[in-house]
Amino acid sequence: MPIRSACCLGRSGVSTLLTGPALIVVAAFLESPVRELLWTAAALIDVSGPLLVGTGGWRIAPSYFVERHGLVVIIALGEAIVEVGAGAEENLARPAVLGAVVLAVLIAAGLWWSYFGYIRSGAERRLRGAEGQDRARLARDSYSYPHLPLIAGVVFFALGVHEAVAGVDEPLSPLPAPALAGGVALFFAADVGYRWRDHHQLATDRVLAALAAAAVIPLAMFAPALAALAALTVVCALQTG
Template sequence: MSEQPVVVERRVTPLELFFDLVFVFSLTQVTALMAADPTWLGLLRGMAVLTVLWWAWVAYVWIGTTTDAEDGVARIVMLAAMGAMFLTALAAPGAFGQLGDVAGGSRDQALLFGVTYFAVRLAHVVLFRVIGRDKPDVGAAVARLAPGLLLGSALILVAAFLPPGWPRGLLWAVAIAVDVGAPLVAGTKGWELSPHHFAERHGLVIIIALGESLVALGVGVSDQLYDVRTMIAVLVGFASVACLWWLYFDVVAIAAERRLASVDVEQRNRLARDSFNYFHLPMVAGIVLLALGLKKSFVDIDSELKLVASFALFGGVALYLLGHLLFRKRNMGSWNLQRTVIMLLLLACVPLGVAVPAWVSLVTLMSVLLALVTYETLAFAPWRRHLRAAHEDHHAGEH
């Protein structure tokens, strides 16, 4: 017989929400990095920085879902890690150092990023070793994961001493491969997690990323005349962000949480790692790209977008939907046809962005997303109502 689900439910703590505020600032810094260098190389650098910041955040989600991170020594270590994470975020725009006239910061910033990122990852290992004293299985899991985790962050630190350009970029690529691949090599045996807590933390980070898009939208128009056309364009951009919220939280988040709680321990650990740790990254990356696209769109809403900005606007949302498709495939074993069609349609709209005024691109994006939300809401209304009602009844029973 298969092992029965063991569910230890935890609540998201104020300390974890405090940590998430630091991650908000990190996302803002990634957008700033790409906005200062709106080239394909700039986008690649931004996505690289986002990836390592994401894996640092993910590590602390596992801590919060395994133990009470506000208890005793764990709280002090968490606060120290948050301070290091804040410094890492401050240095993020200069993580790759200076290359010619490209805005990328100095070697000092790259070194600060490397040192503080290593400190964040080291604190993660220390915290889990402390937890492992009372939970031998967790301690064994950390022992398997720690070498890859520390090696990846150490390589980013070493990269700061290399010349800016391809030598540093190559070592970053190796570091990311090690960092991202370590959980696959180490496996998930021995870990413990609370399904509701784990799903809620990832849902909160989606909201955080969407909030960054709204910040970029607001900043983009802060120095413009607040006329009727501008305000309408702002509402169009807001509607697009709201559609992304709807596409995740209306049913996807609910179904994923229920699935996570329904399987046995080993399956739950693998499912959490794959569908939440790995497949939420393209969602967050897509939202950050959208933030860049919105910011560039409001530089002049009557002018065409540059190709990179158009890709960020349309391609960012397409990447967000790709994350949804992979998320559903891993959780439910099925593929979402309508979201696949919309993803491809958005990619096809990238050339449109360089041929029409930015406001037309914004209206196009909003129209496509509204059509998707409307179709899914109407076509799957009975199933949607049943799922949401069952979810509400379950949580009502818990209280």
């Protein structure tokens, strides 16, 4: 979990930190299905550890903590842009493909603005203003957990946007369609959860954006992919701040 990279842990935190990686190392020497079972156990331990063990002994460095999570978001969005280029590589001279590339980049920019526009509004200041266990719990509940679906949303979007740009004239198949629009919806939904836990702010515009993006899934399955990209661009553009 990213939370461990920006804090000092107590003994209980160290135990959950080491157990997951140890299982992954052991799994490297085993065959299926034991290997996959150990991977699953490692993930469950890593994700559930901060809830089951608690945050005792954690010391959070607010500026570093917020910056590290932001960098993970940037990396994920950068990978999505790479997938846009990969999808357009063979047909970049076509006007429709160029238009799809522009729309895809605008969607990624909308996701960037949704996240970093809020970060600039005082996320670090709020984390710095909390003390002791309140700061540790805020770091866990605002960053480590909501950021998992937030990053997953970008990854799903990257999967769908590759196929959308590669086949702008055709509807998307049942996997890329929900990945494209559902990934954007998941990102906005996670952003809502992050803002609520961080500052008890219900971002109604992001709630509406998540619902609108989810509504694009049927469009992506039955209309040309370019239409789905255009609809998602409008969804991102209608954010209020």
